[in-house]
Amino acid sequence: MLVRVKLTGSGVGRDALRPNLPTYSDVLHLHTQGFAYVLIPDDTHPELHKHASAKFEQTGHGDALIALDEAGHSAWHAHLDKMYQEHKGKFRPEIA
């Protein structure tokens, strides 16, 4: 699914500018605005489609998730912690 997420990282050394996600594929980076549209695997992020607070925007690449409330983010982060136990607490993507 397509999501619009904030970017993190300084771009210096190995600290690349990137979304704080374990897995994604870039669609569009908007450096100056601090976010990117990226594709993430549907099957590894099931909460996002169905969450009551999810709002979508139509794009040329399909509908992009552009809003999610705090509870939605918490559920997403908990799912990532469970799926990537070696990196618990590391992946904290934020819909922008």
Next chain:
Amino acid sequence: MRITSTGAAARPEYYDRNPTQVDLGSTTGSVAPHILTFRYNYTVPTGRKFLLGMWRVYWQRITAAAPVGRTDSDVQITPNGGSAIVNVDVIGLTNGVGDHDGATGGQATVLLAGDNIAGGDIDGSTGGGVVFTEAIQGTEFDA
């Protein structure tokens, strides 16, 4: 004569252990100079492994810079708990419109749970535009 252990015979091959094809990558438009930016990222989930099949890195200058800086397209692997290493890259310092460099390769590298592979690019020029492509393909399977 024993040519294979019973244990090995009982365990399916990796490609039969709930395999998932992983295809990640991106081709940018002509982008302005920028800091190191990851275009894709893949982390091996808990309880899984990943066999890297192929990678692709490429850049092509679309408009001239003034002055030109270092242009780089690369693949980096970061072992869980370790530091990133550049697996492959193509680097340029030329300013002609249409100048390009790229590489595609196959590589049987196994990543373990928590390991990461990412593809990114950087353009240290002032002005001008470059198209970048980074991609990987591989198979994720039960550890």
